[in-house]
Amino acid sequence: MKALLASITAVSLATALACGSDSANGGTGDECASTFCGTLVDFKSKSPKEGVDVMVLNNETGEPLDLAKWPAFKSGAKGAVSLDFPPELTKVGFKMWGASGGMKFKDSYQFNVGSTEQGKRLYAVWEGTYMGAMSSGGISKNVDKSYGHLAGTVYYKNPAGEEEYVGCVVVEIQDESGKKLAEEKDPDGFGAKFAIRYFDTRTDMPTNTKTADGYEWTMTHTNNSRYMVGGVPAGQYKVVARLKDDPAKVLGEVALRPFAGALSIGNIYVAAGADGRNPSPPNAECTGPTDEK
Numbered sequence: 001m002k003a004l005l006a007s008i009t010a011v012s013l014a015t016a017l018a019c020g021s022d023s024a025n026g027g028t029g030d031e032c033a034s035t036f037c038g039t040l041v042d043f044k045s046k047s048p049k050e051g052v053d054v055m056v057l058n059n060e061t062g063e064p065l066d067l068a069k070w071p072a073f074k075s076g077a078k079g080a081v082s083l084d085f086p087p088e089l090t091k092v093g094f095k096m097w098g099a100s101g102g103m104k105f106k107d108s109y110q111f112n113v114g115s116t117e118q119g120k121r122l123y124a125v126w127e128g129t130y131m132g133a134m135s136s137g138g139i140s141k142n143v144d145k146s147y148g149h150l151a152g153t154v155y156y157k158n159p160a161g162e163e164e165y166v167g168c169v170v171v172e173i174q175d176e177s178g179k180k181l182a183e184e185k186d187p188d189g190f191g192a193k194f195a196i197r198y199f200d201t202r203t204d205m206p207t208n209t210k211t212a213d214g215y216e217w218t219m220t221h222t223n224n225s226r227y228m229v230g231g232v233p234a235g236q237y238k239v240v241a242r243l244k245d246d247p248a249k250v251l252g253e254v255a256l257r258p259f260a261g262a263l264s265i266g267n268i269y270v271a272a273g274a275d276g277r278n279p280s281p282p283n284a285e286c287t288g289p290t291d292e293k
Contacts, residue, residue, distance in 0.1 A: 034082040038113075038120035040075040040096060042103065043263075044129045044204065048079030049100040052124050056083065057093035059111055062257050065092065074098070081122060085115040096124040106130045107262040112254055125263050129205075133263075137197040138208035139230035140190035147193070148258025150229040151206075152267045154220050154241050154251075156278040164278050166241075166270055167222035167286030169251065171196060173229050174238045184231075191230050199226035201288035206230075219244050221288025222280050232258040241268045243279065251279060 039048050056070040057063065064070075075081055085092065093111040098104075105124040113120060134141075139149075154171070155163040173181050173194055184193040191197070197206040200215075201223035210216045220227065229239065240253040251270035258264050273279035280286050 032080075032082050032118070034084050035116050036081075036083040036085060036092075036114075036120070037118050038081040038122050040079040040081055040122045040124055042129075043108070043123040043125045046121070048075075049103070049105075049124060050075055050077055050079055051098070051100045052079075052096055052105060053098035054081060054122070055095040057095055057109070057111075059091040059093045059113075062093060062109070062111075062259070075100075075122075089115050091115065094122055096122060100124075103127075107259060109259055109262060109264040111256060111264065111266045123265055130263065133206050133228065134230065136200070136203070136208070137195070137206035137228055137230055138190050139195055139197075140186040140188070140192040142186055143192055143231045144233070146260050147231045147233055148260055148262050148264060150232055150237070150239060150256050150258060150264050150266065152227060152239065152254060152256075152265055154225040154227065154268045154270060156270050156272065156280075158278065165220070165222050165225040165280075166251075166278060167220055167225060167280040167288065168244045168283060169220040169225060169241050169270070169280075170218070170244050170247070171220075171227050171229075171268070172240050172242070173232070174240060176236050178238075181237075193231040193233070195230040197228045197230060199224045199228070201290060215289060219286075222278075222286055223288040223290055234258065234260075239266065239268060241270055243281065245281065 040052050041048050052075045053072060054075055055072040056065045058065050092113050092115050096108045103126050106127050108125040110122055154166045154169050156166050157163055181194045183191055183195045186192040198217045198220055200207040201221050206228040207217045209218055236257050238253050238255050241251045252268045254266040254268045256264050256266040
């Protein structure tokens with residue numbers, strides 16, 4: 001990778017242009033001519049945020065890619081992020097931080113982003129959302145301060161290029177050797193290390209494995225297939241997705257690294273089922289509740 005980057009001589013500096021739509025799927029609005037065009041949004045509300053600090057990262061190491069070619073910048077109007085990358089560079093990462101409109105954002109990282117994507121959402125995590133996620137997910141208040149947290153969504157991309165939630169999926173976290181890592185709890189029973197959580201389909205927030213209303217959250221749902229892993233020490237990890245009733249088969253995986261006190265986001269894209277469609281089983285349990293909480 002270092003040799004590749006050293007050989008890149010003709011690349012535009014990173015710029016934040018007011019281009020594209022304020023939706024994640026493009027649509028109407030000014031055209032964006034750059035190789036990468038995205039929208040920086042608040043993780044919870046999905047609303048575009050202008051003026052948030054952004055830095056391009058090496059997707060493999062998590063370090064700044066090349067500050068001479070891609071210096072840090074701020075998201076533009078309607079959260080627009082427009083960048084030019086050489087064709088040799090297929091995947092990049094991003095770091096987001098700072099403030100917008102009175103909202104202060106935690107350091108937020110996003111990896112495995114295609115360098116030629118158009119209309120890509122980049123997620124900045126508001127401090128209130130971060131604290132709420134730790135609470136709703138039953139993550140210990142005494143998690144080692146050097147640990148970070150991982151999160152993402154399990155998606156199936158249909159033939160039209162649309163991302164669909166996938167239900168009845170369980171994820172596991174593995175170290176670099178491929179060893180599955182089990183959750184460790186603090187003395188009060190809260191997740192202190194490698195705590196896997198799934199998102200409540202009604203609140204779009206991570207939740208403990210059983211909520212007070214009796215619902216159990218031990219897998220993804222077709223109404224929301226996001227996941228979180230709380231309390232992850234420094235290092236490189238894989239998050240692996242499997243169907244709950246077919247644990248021998250890996251549907252997809254993503255490589256991620258945590259950063260102290262921050263959220264690292266990486267989506268998992270899974271293969272189609274035997275019928276060539278979304279692999280979610282047709283079981284009712286795979287859907288998840290939709291009533292307001």
